[in-house]
Amino acid sequence: MLKIIIPTIMLMPLTWLSKKNMIWINTTTYSLLISLISLSLLNQPNNNSLNFSLMFFSDPLSAPLLVLTTWLLPLMLMASQHHLSKEPLIRKKLYITMLAMLQTFLIMTFTATELISFYILFEATLVPTLIIITRWGNQTERLNAGLYFLFYTLAGSLPLLVALISIQNLTGSLNFLLIQYWNQALPDSWSNIFLWLACMMAFMVKMPLYGLHLWLPKAHVEAPIAGSMVLAAILLKLGGYGMLRITMMLNPQTNFMAYPFLMLSLWGMIMTSSICLRQTDLKSLIAYSSVSHMALVIVAVLIQTPWSYMGATALMIAHGLTSSMLFCLANSNYERTHSRTMILARGLQTLLPLMAAWWLLASLTNLALPPSINLIGELFVVMSSFSWSNITIILMGANITITALYSLYMLITTQRGKYTHHINSIKPSFTRENALMALHMTPLLLLSLNPKIILGFTY
Amino acid sequence: MNPLILTIILMTVFLGTMIVMASSHWLMIWIGFEMNLLAIIPILMKKYNPRAMEASTKYFLTQATASMLLMMAIIINLMHSGQWTITKVFNPTASIIMTLALAMKLGLTPFHFWVPEVTQGISLTSGLILLTWQKLAPMSILYQISPSINLNILLTMAVLSILVGGWGGLNQTQLRKIMAYSSIAHMGWMAAILVYNPTLTMLNMLIYIMMTLTMFMLFIHSSSTTTLSLSHTWNKAPLITTLILITLLSMGGLPPLSGFMPKWMIIQELTKNSSIILPTLMAIMALLNLYFYMRLTYSTSLTMFPSTNNMKMKWQFETKQITLLPPLIIASSLLLPLTPMLSILD
Numbered sequence: 001m002l003k004i005i006i007p008t009i010m011l012m013p014l015t016w017l018s019k020k021n022m023i024w025i026n027t028t029t030y031s032l033l034i035s036l037i038s039l040s041l042l043n044q045p046n047n048n049s050l051n052f053s054l055m056f057f058s059d060p061l062s063a064p065l066l067v068l069t070t071w072l073l074p075l076m077l078m079a080s081q082h083h084l085s086k087e088p089l090i091r092k093k094l095y096i097t098m099l100a101m102l103q104t105f106l107i108m109t110f111t112a113t114e115l116i117s118f119y120i121l122f123e124a125t126l127v128p129t130l131i132i133i134t135r136w137g138n139q140t141e142r143l144n145a146g147l148y149f150l151f152y153t154l155a156g157s158l159p160l161l162v163a164l165i166s167i168q169n170l171t172g173s174l175n176f177l178l179i180q181y182w183n184q185a186l187p188d189s190w191s192n193i194f195l196w197l198a199c200m201m202a203f204m205v206k207m208p209l210y211g212l213h214l215w216l217p218k219a220h221v222e223a224p225i226a227g228s229m230v231l232a233a234i235l236l237k238l239g240g241y242g243m244l245r246i247t248m249m250l251n252p253q254t255n256f257m258a259y260p261f262l263m264l265s266l267w268g269m270i271m272t273s274s275i276c277l278r279q280t281d282l283k284s285l286i287a288y289s290s291v292s293h294m295a296l297v298i299v300a301v302l303i304q305t306p307w308s309y310m311g312a313t314a315l316m317i318a319h320g321l322t323s324s325m326l327f328c329l330a331n332s333n334y335e336r337t338h339s340r341t342m343i344l345a346r347g348l349q350t351l352l353p354l355m356a357a358w359w360l361l362a363s364l365t366n367l368a369l370p371p372s373i374n375l376i377g378e379l380f381v382v383m384s385s386f387s388w389s390n391i392t393i394i395l396m397g398a399n400i401t402i403t404a405l406y407s408l409y410m411l412i413t414t415q416r417g418k419y420t421h422h423i424n425s426i427k428p429s430f431t432r433e434n435a436l437m438a439l440h441m442t443p444l445l446l447l448s449l450n451p452k453i454i455l456g457f458t459y
Numbered sequence: 460m461n462p463l464i465l466t467i468i469l470m471t472v473f474l475g476t477m478i479v480m481a482s483s484h485w486l487m488i489w490i491g492f493e494m495n496l497l498a499i500i501p502i503l504m505k506k507y508n509p510r511a512m513e514a515s516t517k518y519f520l521t522q523a524t525a526s527m528l529l530m531m532a533i534i535i536n537l538m539h540s541g542q543w544t545i546t547k548v549f550n551p552t553a554s555i556i557m558t559l560a561l562a563m564k565l566g567l568t569p570f571h572f573w574v575p576e577v578t579q580g581i582s583l584t585s586g587l588i589l590l591t592w593q594k595l596a597p598m599s600i601l602y603q604i605s606p607s608i609n610l611n612i613l614l615t616m617a618v619l620s621i622l623v624g625g626w627g628g629l630n631q632t633q634l635r636k637i638m639a640y641s642s643i644a645h646m647g648w649m650a651a652i653l654v655y656n657p658t659l660t661m662l663n664m665l666i667y668i669m670m671t672l673t674m675f676m677l678f679i680h681s682s683s684t685t686t687l688s689l690s691h692t693w694n695k696a697p698l699i700t701t702l703i704l705i706t707l708l709s710m711g712g713l714p715p716l717s718g719f720m721p722k723w724m725i726i727q728e729l730t731k732n733s734s735i736i737l738p739t740l741m742a743i744m745a746l747l748n749l750y751f752y753m754r755l756t757y758s759t760s761l762t763m764f765p766s767t768n769n770m771k772m773k774w775q776f777e778t779k780q781i782t783l784l785p786p787l788i789i790a791s792s793l794l795l796p797l798t799p800m801l802s803i804l805d
Binding site for chain 1: 704708713714715716719723726727730731735738739742743746749750753757760761762795
């Protein structure tokens with residue numbers, strides 16, 4: 001695992017020592033090379049994990065997330081080139097340093113064995129993200145967004161720290177490799193109910209769960225493009241990953257403790273999807289769409305069946321790529337019109353036809369068109385929730401319909417129809433932007449050929 | 460002040476604390492405290508204005524009262540145990556009175572009222588000495604009597620201090636008052652773990668002193684005592700803004716910076732002693748502290764605060780020398796990976 005971590009750490013000296021005309025080239029190239037190294041982890045020969053050391057391991061759940069993380073860094077760097085082009089050199093280097101630092105923490109989080117180490121790195125990802133959102137965001141609301149982001153996550157995760165330490169006192173070790181074999185049923189008592197809550201609330205806030213999702217539209221909208229990409233694609237999945245790991249220790253309380261959160265998620269996905277239909281702000285629409293997809297993941301994780309775990313993992317990877325691509329597309333609009341309002345930049349298909357093709361593909365994967373992996377994820381979640389309770393099929397069906405509605409609404413508003421008269425002088429699409437979209441779409445389409453890789457450890 | 464006189468006074472302050480920390484006779488400890496108090500008064504009054512005089516008077520009155528309470532506790536202990544040696548205190552009354560006296564010296568709630576007012580009235584350097592060096596002597600006595608301290612009183616004072624330190628700092632824009640409330644909150648954390656594992660109190664004290672030293676040095680470098688004047692540093696010395704950001708996040712207890720280490724260790728020790736609600740409560744209340752540190756970072760580092768045009772010109776004054784700032788920055792932000800080394804203390 002050091003073969004990935006040390007090069008990522010060394011990206012930071014690379015940026016500081018690069019010349020002015022080479023910073024983007026150097027960092028993008030080397031981060032692409034690092035993502036190639038991480039691809040070898042996808043070779044998981046058996047159902048056990050690949051243990052690299054006492055501190056790092058990778059198993060069929062964390063390997064796809066790790067590959068997604070390392071794949072996303074060069075994409076973030078490519079996407080940030082335009083809005084940073086006018087900044088002084090030191091600030092560009094600071095920005096890239098923040099991204100590299102965030103990447104290091106994320107890689108270590110996804111591969112940590114010890115749960116306290118996972119916690120520290122989970123919290124550590126907050127600091128660079130906060131700095132990226134607050135320092136390089138564009139509107140005044142970014143200050144409030146940073147505060148909401150930081151405090152929602154911290155207030156949820158401090159009880160997790162206490163819970164992890166008390167579990168360590170009870171069982172003697174928090175090493176994940178040991179715990180999966182030591183597992184005993186958690187006795188039924190009030191304090192264990194609070195233990196369950198303390199363990200799960202941090203990840204519920206991060207996912208986010210419907211009632212605690214207030215930080216997400218703010219943070220996603222106010223962040224610069226790299227911030228939005230990493231937030232949507234990876235940081236939300238930290239919550240899902242944490243939940244998948246920690247629910248293993250929390251049986252049998254999950255059988256009855258999960259009900260309120262299942263209700264909130266099932267209702268919340270309909271609510272947030274419906275809000276998407278009424279949004280005027282493009283990034284806000286994509287942010288609420290993220291909440292809706294993540295609500296599906298919460299439902300899947302709390303049901304705890306093998307199929308639902310497969311669906312959750314596939315949905316996390318698929319949503320990561322799709323959401324990040326949608327944010328890149330929205331950013332390409334923003335860079336041209338400096339406004340996030342959808343109707344101000346409509347009818348783009350006549351002006352930028354290739355970008356319209358990427359918009360089409362992104363919207364189609366967002367609404368889970370077969371045979372994309374989005375469909376596989378959603379379908380598995382719908383099937384397993386139907387087997388858990390027959391009535392959920394109504395809510396799931398409604399959600400899929402509304403998801404299709406708002407995805408097509410977004411596509412039609414931005415791409416079809418007559419273009420507004422004030423945007424006929426926008427710049428054509430850059431090769432960088434087209435490359436960015438292609439690099440998002442290609443893994444998504446290729447994975448639909450072999451989705452076994454992303455189906456997680458219950459395959 | 461005449462350098463020779465300043466040297467003598469600072470040496471007396473130093474000697475007072477050393478006498479407190481090194482003595483085994485209770486009377487010598489009281490003498491050490493008094494020596495420390497009398498010598499620090501001219502330091503507090505370095506700027507000769509009425510505000511500084513008021514601050515020094517308040518400090519003198521509270522500390523003298525605390526010393527007298529300490530003396531009373533010593534005498535009661537003498538009456539019941541017949542000895543002047545420092546070990547644990549043998550009588551519960553004496554123990555309670557001594558704990559209250561030392562809490563008054565440290566600035567724990569409900570004896571915290573003097574800390575913001577005194578810190579505000581004095582210059583930055585004197586405030587630095589007040590909030591770091593002056594905490595060493597009372598804390599060392601608390602460490603030595605820790606087996607006999609009444610747990611209920613100490614924990615109540617600790618939790619209330621964390622609350623007061625968090626809430627009181629929310630409405631402040633003056634940097635010295637912010638540091639004072641931060642000091643109250645950190646003293647609360649230190650007091651909470653004192654009975655269970657005094658070594659962690661010392662660890663927290665060490666890291667707190669390093670972080671406070673760093674903050675004060677950065678404030679002295681930019682000669683700023685209000686949030687508004689601190690927000691001009693991005694014009695003059697942009698690197699200072701980054702260092703302020705890192706140190707403030709560390710004081711707020713965010714991983715992966717070293718300010719997280721004492722909080723983590725304290726939560727671990729408290730949990731091992733079967734108290735779960737208390738560390739959860741303390742950790743949540745530390746978020747209040749984080750809020751006003753974040754507000755400070757927002758105006759200083761994370762935004763380019765609007766300023767008038769004449770603030771943007773750089774005056775070529777001779778650069779101030781900041782003693783030991785780089786090692787302090789490293790110590791106050793990057794020590795977290797060294798946490799496994801704490802096992803050598805077993």
